[in-house]
Amino acid sequence: MNIVVAQSGGPTSVINASLLGVFRQALAEREVDIVYGSLNGIEGIIYDRLVSLNDNLVTDEDMALLRQTPSSALRSCRYKLPSADKDPAVYESIRRTLENHDIGAFFYIGGNDSMDTVHKLSAYFAEVGCPIRVMGVPKTIDNDLMEMDHTPGYGSAAKFVATTMTEIIRDCTVYDLDSVLIVEIMGRDTGWLTASAALPRLLGETAPHLVYLPEVEFSVEGFLADVMRVQQTTRTVIVAVSEGVEIDAAGEFQSGKVDNFGHKYLSGVGKCLENIVSTRLGCKVRSVELNILQRCAAHVASATDVAEAEAVGMAAVRAAMAGETGKVAAIQRVSTDPYRVDYTCIPVEQVANRVKYVPREWISAAGNDVTDDALAYIRPLVQGEPTVLTENGLPRHFVIE
């Protein structure tokens, strides 16, 4: 039989490591002949745009380069699979492509939406008696998938955020004057990535002094009181805030900003808090939005994350070859110190369309910091620096044309 693998959703630094894991494990399975890659996620299967990975990934160097290339080498999509009742033709297109290419298993690397696709497609195949297996391989910097210890992609994003935070601490504490520095971090619904901004504490830093997650209600007055309290003991107050924090005085602070074209000004939380500090406290203030660098800075990937991402891809193939379908391969923590993990498979309906939040007990009572337990959880995920192959001083990437 042949298999096909696709990638979906937003980038991470290690989604290609999972692709490599699927490919390498498939090479080791006697039953598998060709490993196809579907371009632009499930759309490549719907429209029959498959490439042979066996033809593309030939040398050890090809594989090493793919492993260190961020984002999706097979490109991505944001396609939401309709239900089979509403649009059976799409399901038939998918089945036709898979059957035409003699494909026995489909592996979908993605986040929450992709797991929804795995769920619907595996249920459909079961219903119509199609034997093609459908497996999910998790990836998201948000770390918000249920039933697993953490997601591939999170560790590298956390390492970038924490590394950058240590450097920002050095950068903004050199002047002899009162100032506030606000760092806005990705995570629309959950604060996992923002929590990682506090990792510099493990190296003895006192900053960031304040950490705000979307799991806790945010109050502008509480925030200003927090800043003023920290200012009593330090000249530079460093704040980490999730992009998902909702400013309570939304009408006053967030909306209404309109540019000269009449567009509503889509300023983020960081810029909004910068304006509030500037107006209310009058001290020097700057905000930094880490932006898309958080999800693609593979040059500072976590070696642990890269290895686990590859291993999860391998685990999904082994499970499918053992007959599993409608499952998600997952990382489970066996112990934190020493750090050890195991790989399992979870029924996809336990993962799809659900969200894992940062537990309230890992957030300080005042809601303005994370606890030592949160840092102990994240710490092993950012360990290790992969050797990066470079050319002209820049990281080399693998591109499937």
Add this chain to the structure above:
Amino acid sequence: MNIVVAQSGGPTSVINASLLGVFRQALAEREVDIVYGSLNGIEGIIYDRLVSLNDNLVTDEDMALLRQTPSSALRSCRYKLPSADKDPAVYESIRRTLENHDIGAFFYIGGNDSMDTVHKLSAYFAEVGCPIRVMGVPKTIDNDLMEMDHTPGYGSAAKFVATTMTEIIRDCTVYDLDSVLIVEIMGRDTGWLTASAALPRLLGETAPHLVYLPEVEFSVEGFLADVMRVQQTTRTVIVAVSEGVEIDAAGEFQSGKVDNFGHKYLSGVGKCLENIVSTRLGCKVRSVELNILQRCAAHVASATDVAEAEAVGMAAVRAAMAGETGKVAAIQRVSTDPYRVDYTCIPVEQVANRVKYVPREWISAAGNDVTDDALAYIRPLVQGEPTVLTENGLPRHFVIE
């Protein structure tokens, strides 16, 4: 005799490597006893806040950590030395501190403003017959100092910008739709750092497709025409733009944005162009401001830059010990291929208060790109990856309390 060293102006990734260079060369000079560090630049000398670096930098590990720590370990200032006519008392305070600590030479690591201080102070000492030598050690990510091939700090900032650009290219080219991605890069007056965003071309990338430097007049209509032209052959148009570019329709696009507090909205060039593309072309568009990460991302420093920054500090000490004063140590390129440099000393008046622009012939005729000659100039400056000492997966830093 003793010596004193201070750091001033904005951070770079290698300003502490220059500090280490001064310290290590001073240790090797028989005439030098104690190496003092002045806290917060020249202000530490005015107010007699000196620390002994011999007491702080004891082990090889101390020195290795200082070398990889971004920003200014001795902290910084933005103090502009008044002229000696206007405020002779400041000069007397400086002289008193230096004489009280038996200091024979002062080394000031900084950019343009710091070189102005070196200029004024050395001239004053010459006039009043004070034998204390005053030497400049250049640093700036802007690379805008005259009479030298390049400045320490530029190579590492360029490496961060180019590395990030390769990753952004991977990140934003995965979806099958028309989009524009705008990256805003530091450099208020000169385009040296923005030019480095084009380095991914050396690895075969076609992006960034458009590069705008402040050395060339910018036209909104020309920019829109450029974007539409590139859109005919690529779905994702990637633009690098200097923060110093002045939008010609300034009244229309830049000013007038006022938030709810009546503050003028300080949106950068990137956000401004994002709004223009969104309004005029209607396609998906995003802007990324690399912000202060450009000047402090020491985890991706250029090994060449680190080594040169240290060597420049050493060269300044050697020159002062040979009797020089009122000079700036500088890197001069001997050859590009193979890359070789030499270290010289330049009279400070040839450096202070002057600006080195990107030559017009290194910018394309249309003013929307840089030439191969520009890339050939930058390429050797970003070579090499230093080994970074880490703890818990994060870079370790050296902090003088």
